Amino acid sequence: MELxxxxxxxxxxxxxxxxxxxxxxSNDIEGLVKKSCIVYKSSRMTLNEVLNVIQRHYNDGLDICRVHSGDPSIYGAIDEQIKYFNEHSMEYEIIPGVSSVFAAASRIGELTRPGLSQSLIITRVPVRTDYIENEDLSELARHKSTMAILLSAARAREVTEKLINAGFSENDRLIIAYKISWPDEMIIETTVKDLEGDLFKNRISRQAIIFAGGVISFHGGKSSNLYNENFKHMFRAGKKS
Known part of the structure; x- marks a missing residue:
């Protein structure tokens, strides 16, 4: 809510x-709307039911908010809705949000570091989604870049196996970020070998991000030059030695 x-x-x-x-x-969001607002909860609705509700109220000239979690562009399942709106010449606007990945970063620190990892990979282990071979976690993890692995807490054993296959050691550090920005949020430091056990011990099977690789699992890198007194750029002259 606060984000x-x-x-x-x-x-x-x-x-x-x-x-x-x-x-x-959070259902606390219902406390933000005006008393006359018509509220629907979509967890038990199909796509067609959601679209029918939107179409009906749109035809009545009402303003409609379709509220997703985090940022809708990341695993938001909004493509089908966008397609429908375009096909039916409906006006709409997508409002960017704060992804749980970056909300979690505010708790654990910067996700990139010069000389160690300048990339962030956001991925998942497929469950009922299509498997894409060149995006297999084992292949992505070989880059050793910082990774945010979403929607995969229930597949912890598979995550561990794929990290090991990619060259991680059993003792490499991982971070579990659970329900970030909720009252019961947790940040848990673990290792590749202890990932499954720590998730089970804390009864976590969903709404969690597993951070691995890059600045999470490995040491090294160096400080950014951005504010170094000897580093010049278009807004500041470097100090002469």
């Missing part, structure tokens, strides 16, 4: 209809 953008807050506060993903978004 809603100002734009999202204003739209939700004034909307006539709100459909929100109640399995991932």
């Amino acid at each position: 809603l953008t100002l734009k999202a807050y204003e739209l939700i506060k004034n909307t006539d209809v709100m459909i929100y993903a109640d399995s991932l978004v």
Whole structure:
């Protein structure tokens, strides 16, 4: 709730209809809408049911907020809705949000470091989604870049096996970020070998990110030159020695 953008807050506060993903978004959000707002919880709705609700209220000239968790561009399942809106010439706007990946980074620190990892890989272990061979976790992990592994807490054993196959050691550090920004959030430091056990011990099987590689698992790198007194750029002259 506290990480809603100002734009999202204003739209939700004034909307006539709100459909929100109640399995991932706190029901406290219902306290933001006006009394006359019609509220739907989408966790038990199919795509067609959601679209029918949107179409009906859109035809009535009402403002509608379809509220997803985090940033809708990352595993948000919004493509199908966008396609429908375009096919039916419906006006819409996508409001960016704060992904749980970056909310978690505010707890664990910077995810990139010069000389160690200048890339961030956001991925998942497929369960019911299509398997893409060149995006297999074993292949991505070989880069040793910082990785945020989403939607995979229930597949911890597979995550461990794929990290080992990619050259990680059993004692390499991992971080579990659970329900970030919720009252019961947890940050758990673990290792490749202890990942499954720590998830089980804390009864975590969903709403968690597993951070691995890069600045999480490995040592080294160096400080950024950005504010080094000898480093010049278009806004500042470097100090002459």
